[in-house]
Amino acid sequence: MKALQLHHELTAIWRTEPGWRGHLRSVNHSDIGKRFIVAAFVFFAIGGVLAMLIRAQLATPRSAFVGPEVYNQLFTMHGSIMMFLFAIPMFEGLTMYLLPKMLGARDLAFPRLSALGWWCYLFGGTIIVLAMLAGVAPNAGWFLYPPLSGRTYTPGINSDVWLLGVTFVEISAMCAAIEIAVSILKLRAPGMRLDRMPIFAWYMLATAGMMIFGFPPLILGSILLEVERAFGWPFFDPALGGSPLLWQHLFWLFGHPEVYIIFLPAAGAVSTILPVMARARLLGYGAIIAAIMALAFLSFGLWVHHMFTTGIPHMALGFFSAASALVAVPTAVQIFAWLGTLWSGRPQMKLPMLYLIGFFIVFVLGGLTGVMLAMVPFDAQAHDTAFVTAHLHYVLVGGFVFPMLAAAYYWLPHVTGRQRVMRIGEAAFWLIFIGFNLTFFMMHLTGLLGMPRRIDTYPEGMGWTALNLLSSIGGFLQAFGFALFLIDVVLQIGLGRVHRRNPWGATTLEWAMATPAPAYNFASLATVTDREPLSTQPDLGVRLARGEGLLAVARNGWRETMVIDMTTGAPEHVAILPGNSWLPITTAAMLGGFFLSMLAGLYAVAPLFLPMVAWLGWRWAWTNGYHEDVGPLDAGHGYRLPPSFEAERTTGWWGSVLALGASATLFTALLFGYAFLWTIAPNWPPPRLIAPSLAVPALASAGAALSVVTARQGRIAAALGGQAAIVVALVLLLWWAPAPTGHAYAATSAAIAAYGIFHAGTAMLILAFVAARARAGFHSPARSGEVRIARLWSDHGAAAGAFCAILLVVPGWLA
Numbered sequence: 001m002k003a004l005q006l007h008h009e010l011t012a013i014w015r016t017e018p019g020w021r022g023h024l025r026s027v028n029h030s031d032i033g034k035r036f037i038v039a040a041f042v043f044f045a046i047g048g049v050l051a052m053l054i055r056a057q058l059a060t061p062r063s064a065f066v067g068p069e070v071y072n073q074l075f076t077m078h079g080s081i082m083m084f085l086f087a088i089p090m091f092e093g094l095t096m097y098l099l100p101k102m103l104g105a106r107d108l109a110f111p112r113l114s115a116l117g118w119w120c121y122l123f124g125g126t127i128i129v130l131a132m133l134a135g136v137a138p139n140a141g142w143f144l145y146p147p148l149s150g151r152t153y154t155p156g157i158n159s160d161v162w163l164l165g166v167t168f169v170e171i172s173a174m175c176a177a178i179e180i181a182v183s184i185l186k187l188r189a190p191g192m193r194l195d196r197m198p199i200f201a202w203y204m205l206a207t208a209g210m211m212i213f214g215f216p217p218l219i220l221g222s223i224l225l226e227v228e229r230a231f232g233w234p235f236f237d238p239a240l241g242g243s244p245l246l247w248q249h250l251f252w253l254f255g256h257p258e259v260y261i262i263f264l265p266a267a268g269a270v271s272t273i274l275p276v277m278a279r280a281r282l283l284g285y286g287a288i289i290a291a292i293m294a295l296a297f298l299s300f301g302l303w304v305h306h307m308f309t310t311g312i313p314h315m316a317l318g319f320f321s322a323a324s325a326l327v328a329v330p331t332a333v334q335i336f337a338w339l340g341t342l343w344s345g346r347p348q349m350k351l352p353m354l355y356l357i358g359f360f361i362v363f364v365l366g367g368l369t370g371v372m373l374a375m376v377p378f379d380a381q382a383h384d385t386a387f388v389t390a391h392l393h394y395v396l397v398g399g400f401v402f403p404m405l406a407a408a409y410y411w412l413p414h415v416t417g418r419q420r421v422m423r424i425g426e427a428a429f430w431l432i433f434i435g436f437n438l439t440f441f442m443m444h445l446t447g448l449l450g451m452p453r454r455i456d457t458y459p460e461g462m463g464w465t466a467l468n469l470l471s472s473i474g475g476f477l478q479a480f481g482f483a484l485f486l487i488d489v490v491l492q493i494g495l496g497r498v499h500r501r502n503p504w505g506a507t508t509l510e511w512a513m514a515t516p517a518p519a520y521n522f523a524s525l526a527t528v529t530d531r532e533p534l535s536t537q538p539d540l541g542v543r544l545a546r547g548e549g550l551l552a553v554a555r556n557g558w559r560e561t562m563v564i565d566m567t568t569g570a571p572e573h574v575a576i577l578p579g580n581s582w583l584p585i586t587t588a589a590m591l592g593g594f595f596l597s598m599l600a601g602l603y604a605v606a607p608l609f610l611p612m613v614a615w616l617g618w619r620w621a622w623t624n625g626y627h628e629d630v631g632p633l634d635a636g637h638g639y640r641l642p643p644s645f646e647a648e649r650t651t652g653w654w655g656s657v658l659a660l661g662a663s664a665t666l667f668t669a670l671l672f673g674y675a676f677l678w679t680i681a682p683n684w685p686p687p688r689l690i691a692p693s694l695a696v697p698a699l700a701s702a703g704a705a706l707s708v709v710t711a712r713q714g715r716i717a718a719a720l721g722g723q724a725a726i727v728v729a730l731v732l733l734l735w736w737a738p739a740p741t742g743h744a745y746a747a748t749s750a751a752i753a754a755y756g757i758f759h760a761g762t763a764m765l766i767l768a769f770v771a772a773r774a775r776a777g778f779h780s781p782a783r784s785g786e787v788r789i790a791r792l793w794s795d796h797g798a799a800a801g802a803f804c805a806i807l808l809v810v811p812g813w814l815a
């Protein structure tokens, strides 16, 4: 009876409110995860329809089915949707849904951030799709190379839709990355040391890390290109000291890691599902982790292989070619670990396994053509042909779509609590598998026969006609396969029989709960003693539901979950997570207002939304914390742990470190751009340099020193003054600098100064917040975590501001 009462009390605390209110305010990770997955599938269907239109156009020579204007939009939107609105959100959704359950937690570390990410994704994706329906979709290819994407050749808003829409969606990717990393590091079940983490968590940790360092170059590139289009700052215009190659570098600095950002979560699903299907332990846990880390690291050193034909020095060609071939090694380690796992077990040919076999075949073929393309002479021949299109589809569909279909069939019983009804999934597999190979195997051949990618039509007599027709037939077979998959899922949700808990006999913690999952996941939290908790403690789920684990209490209406020491897994403090809120959707709406007014060219209106965002951020942070000391809480099993607001290093501190890491990466990419243009671009040196003033760096450095010192002494007003001095110094510098529209030197300098001003300004806001909180009684010697976080931001603002001020006057001194 006690268990039932605990269930009722926890439900009252954690549940999503009924009706529309619940839809708009929910921050629960299961809700948000499922929404991401459903929306990603809808975008996948839209992207799929575009692909069908492309294949219809290319089915016959000299086709006039859609015409070149529409065709450009079709292939651009197909690529952009599949990358940014399907693949990334799909694994984010899967991870948001699964991760806390696998780690034995009740939610993610920052529930409102998951909700904010969701709304940014939904609004941004909607803007992009509506633009397509209005006939102004992006049309310069999914990697949007200037000068084609610039004002001159794309005068309409097509490119702006991409730049603004995708950047809006990227906010959700950054939110998710920080959220996932901090949750894995800090919100695990007690006893779950690093070497006891489920392998999926390792994959996601690497993925989140790659997103934190991989997305900032793209975000920077998008900002620069949008500023060039909107205000005429010539970053990419060679006539004024810019270079279109700068965009290619920034784009592929993101774009190559992106391939692994998509592949690693899928591989994580494979490494989780395969051992269950094989009824064996995963072979080579340590080797796989080493391979993942090697892949994550190597993938940042390969971006130039997308630019082999742009006139790269010979040394660099050799280096990037070798590095590109080298990634085959860690990938092969994983493949052999999976094969070994199958070999050592007694594999069952259940439906997820069928899709995993599809994954093996398609992905390995894609890897092989990847090694071919890593060879510079071959790439020079195959570059921009259908061969490359075929390769990237083998890698992405093989490496992502097939594993995700396996994951769908594997975890759907967890989401629905039901079994599937008919054997439609097998038929869907064969249609997708045969259709896929028919479509894309042929494209290797058309590519080798010289057919360029992205052409809207071709003459007869090139030898491409029959191959193209076969590709188109294959494309439509795939579409039928996916339609069957959808029907199968709908049938299972509607008609499936309710199954017993853990139908696959899996050993990870997400199966130690009732399905569908309760809002609080676990009535009490597990203590873990090995990597496969459900094989050593088969009755764990029942015991947790009875309240025999940790935190088996519903107190103060608090949403409690356990925070552990990162390496040892020892309990550290109790996180008190925020409840449902209007803040995520209103913040996303204000950001949406900003992006929409930029898109409409209302440059005077757009900045008005930013104070609103800042004010909502203030409200957001204000609801954290507590106004009195409560002392250690009883966590069960004899543990007495402080609540998060009395902890020394909160999850918010870790999140801030990662956010600042992402920001510093963006800044580094900007400095790279500055140096790249200086050394490579034509039309340098610039006509006029920034005057070699002493006053600007002196004022900024003095402000920075003042802020760093006084923030440590708790003199917030003085620290604020220091940051203000930085802002004044950099604004003066901009005032005296040559106009940013005149030359790429002035434009990059202004961008660097803007970075400094933005961070010093943010630091001022945060310091003001801390001062207000102290006055309102939220701080005490025990409750000082917030002050520590503020100091991180303030120190970063000081360092960045002083650095920018010094850097920008140096060229004037040297000249």
Ligand SMILES: [Cu+2]
Residues within 6 Å of the ligand: 255, 256, 259, 302, 303, 305, 306
């Ligand atoms: Cu690449």
